[in-house]
Amino acid sequence: MKRDTPKNVLYAQSGGVSAVINASACGVIETARKHRGKIGKVYAGRHGIVGALTEDLIDTGKESPATIRGLRHTPGGAFGSARYKLAGLDKNRAQYERLIEVFRAHDIGYFFYNGGNDSMDTAHKVSQIGAQMGYPIVCIGVPKTVDNDLAVTDCCPGFGSAAKYIAVATREAGLDVLSMARTSTKVFVLEVMGRHAGWLAAAGGLAGSRASEAPHFLQKVKFCVESYGYCVVVVSEGVRDADGKFLAEAGTKDAFGHAQLGGVGPVVAQMTQEAFGYKFHWAVADYLQRSARHIASKVDVEQAYAVGKAAVEFALKGKNAVMPVIVRKSSSPYRWTIGEAPLSAIANEEKKVPRNFITPDGFGITPACRRYLLPLIGGQDYPPYAKGLPRYVTIKGASVPKRLRSPFVV
């Protein structure tokens, strides 16, 4: 009997969110709605995999087409995300079994997991354990990360918009510092995210400023101030010193003995003052850079939507344990298409900025890097505004009635 009704979908957001992760959700849900004969209901985990484990599911079918459409221009994770990594199968098989139990209870046949490399690892394992437990489940990854560090794919949805934010902010702050440098601030340091891979710091280079890393950047700062009157530094939160220690953890403590709160931005700024006495300012963009939907890249929004759409189409074609990837056909003019990669090739890999993208002195980006980055920040995709503020949507978030008697504590 049940075999005749189409299987339901579970969609879940994972890890740090972005300006366009909801555009991927929009792509998944709108595409699924176009195939009602083959796909049943689309549920979303409330707070991602945590909602799946605790059977806290959102019925996206209760959301209007306008709300789903509005996800395309709404930042953050509309269904809630989670920093929650499932342990290895050998270590915590109970979690995976619980997932399958929830899937079975809600007739879930498709699991779309929207996240980074950890999440692709989880999705891969879920597909394996489902088969082992006699409950085959189609697991498709949907790439997302502002860090741009996923393997195989040319770029990651979320990165282009964060990169555009950083490039625009760096250009704007650069004009500000240039104005002030004669009598006041000479050095401006912008700390950006990107973990260890450094892609977001490289994006600062698009504005014409310098990506910088300790310990040998002081001479370059001096050179810039003496030549141009000012210096703008874009520094990654993950920058390390010559000994491999994070600069942000370089032993600075406050008066109470706590580790230095601040990121590396203020540390780097103070280094220039100690060396040369330059007046400095610094900014830490933090969440602002990854939630700045108001300055999203049009290319990024389109790609985020496209990978969500492709995930559903892959599932309908009978594919499993794969992730749609962005394939670059040409940089100028920029042309791209959607390809596919096995989850096993993505899981737990980390793609760093290649050495030939960084100038020999370590402080700038090369033409090759610029060719790679520029298309990704291309075009604007402004959200609608009301009374001066972006009109972002909020979901109703209606819960799916629980079917399991057993609670599960995460």
Added chain:
Amino acid sequence: MKRDTPKNVLYAQSGGVSAVINASACGVIETARKHRGKIGKVYAGRHGIVGALTEDLIDTGKESPATIRGLRHTPGGAFGSARYKLAGLDKNRAQYERLIEVFRAHDIGYFFYNGGNDSMDTAHKVSQIGAQMGYPIVCIGVPKTVDNDLAVTDCCPGFGSAAKYIAVATREAGLDVLSMARTSTKVFVLEVMGRHAGWLAAAGGLAGSRASEAPHFLQKVKFCVESYGYCVVVVSEGVRDADGKFLAEAGTKDAFGHAQLGGVGPVVAQMTQEAFGYKFHWAVADYLQRSARHIASKVDVEQAYAVGKAAVEFALKGKNAVMPVIVRKSSSPYRWTIGEAPLSAIANEEKKVPRNFITPDGFGITPACRRYLLPLIGGQDYPPYAKGLPRYVTIKGASVPKRLRSPFVV
């Protein structure tokens, strides 16, 4: 002979720049160009009053109409600004006499000074000393400050765009934290500028978040996290503790004994962690908030242009020692016009956020505050883009040949 040729203009930018100070420059220069019979050349001080003192003047006549038009959408101070306050007349008469000497050498009849309350004081004194020295000079102030703390005027050009940036960023980061709060970040603190007046922190309230001040905000953070799952705090760099000390200077030192670098943002964030163990993130917008032309308020851009235009028109009408002000005719619908105020009423005054704009608990903005603020962030005025980045203009900055033999050291 010389009396028959129209007098020249000196325009100078002063203090911290903004996303729209160049729109005021555009208003001054475009309006002056329309009255060539009555106004001669328009010079700009390179780095403001420093350029005037050192006879380092830019001939804006060498800039194309397209460049001048482009100033309307270009952030920063295109001619250079300066943090340089002239001392009192009694203390440093030589500076004022030097200014008049430069004005006389270049046949300057009009001095337009684009800045905050310090600058209005300077402009006022220049008009007085010119008259005393037998070189009458028309001095008109052009208001500018993201701090919104000038007296008489309903608002200050520069504030609306910074307020819009903060309101948008707070709304966006709020969605981000809400997504993450289940398993990760529960408290997000955004530190904003605004010196002592608090206007920019109030703008965070437009996003629906809480403006907060120590020391009694901890209970409120706890209440928000327990009620809503997360808390977003917008805090002014100028916030003080119960003893009147700046929180950012509250005695925290790093391991080398240096004063705490960071602003108040990280301090406030850590207070919440120490009290309740909440995971936090914080951002310091710094120059990003005042240079963010990409998200400028359309109302702000129009007002910035209008005060520049009005300054020239006031001069042509024979007014002196005055400043154009924004007069609010109605909040809803928003209607405004340009009025005038004597420089003496503006100089060195500081307009703080009125008590009835802040909720009784001190953490939010009242409906009256919202009514005041909302129109100021109204409308978008996007700059043109090329290859994904705003196309901001750069002036040629041709120097006016020097006529004085004496150098002047500032």
